[in-house]
Amino acid sequence: MTKKELARRLIQLLEEAYPDAICSLNYAKPYELLFATRLAAQCTDARVNLVTPILFSRYPTLEAIAGADISELSDIIHSCGFFNSKARDIIACANKLICDFGGEVPSGMDDLLSLPGVGRKTANLIRGDVFGLPSVVVDTHCMRITRRMGLTDELTPEKIEANLWDILPHDKAGDFCHRLVLHGRDVCAARAPKCGECICTDICKKRLSE
Ligand code: SF4
Numbered sequence: 001m002t003k004k005e006l007a008r009r010l011i012q013l014l015e016e017a018y019p020d021a022i023c024s025l026n027y028a029k030p031y032e033l034l035f036a037t038r039l040a041a042q043c044t045d046a047r048v049n050l051v052t053p054i055l056f057s058r059y060p061t062l063e064a065i066a067g068a069d070i071s072e073l074s075d076i077i078h079s080c081g082f083f084n085s086k087a088r089d090i091i092a093c094a095n096k097l098i099c100d101f102g103g104e105v106p107s108g109m110d111d112l113l114s115l116p117g118v119g120r121k122t123a124n125l126i127r128g129d130v131f132g133l134p135s136v137v138v139d140t141h142c143m144r145i146t147r148r149m150g151l152t153d154e155l156t157p158e159k160i161e162a163n164l165w166d167i168l169p170h171d172k173a174g175d176f177c178h179r180l181v182l183h184g185r186d187v188c189a190a191r192a193p194k195c196g197e198c199i200c201t202d203i204c205k206k207r208l209s210e
């Protein structure tokens with residue numbers, strides 16, 4: 001089976017197992033997803049979803065976030081960890097969105113990457129979920145599962161993204177990545193993957209090599 005064929009079979013299996021491929025971070029506005037994703041670094045999405053309603057209630061506009069007191073904002077996001085750097089990035093990002101992008105979240109990769117605290121994972125998530133553009137979001141679940149499955153042998157997110165971009169149908173890539181998160185949480189955990197219960201056992205490189 002070629003890697004493209006393997007990818008298509010895995011997409012099919014994941015679509016059957018997880019019909020709803022939605023972002024696990026809650027948001028109402030594009031910039032809220034941007035900031036929620038920043039908060040999710042080294043933190044669970046569930047924790048972020050508890051914090052963001054408080055954050056966006058206290059600062060209901062981009063202008064309010066841009067003008068926030070960093071100590072106060074840090075206190076609100078404290079439980080997400082790395083609160084000082086996250087607060088600094090969120091405030092700086094809000095200011096840059098207002099100053100350079102008219103208060104709108106841009107869709108261009110280079111524009112997104114110019115924002116404080118935004119890397120390729122976040123930029124791809126925004127492009128896919130907010131703008132409906134083809135995107136490959138390489139998070140820890142994507143890295144782990146695609147390597148185990150044999151879709152890539154690369155180690156860095158950038159190279160894995162490039163590999164997946166070459167083999168995934170682009171119109172399916174965004175939802176595929178969302179489903180990998182669900183599969184990683186439910187079955188293909190970092191420690192002790194439940195291979196005996198997995199829908200992918202017949203095509204998984206790791207499983208077949210054991
Ligand atoms: S068979 Fe095991 S390693 Fe392979 S995808 Fe399933 S849980 Fe992960």
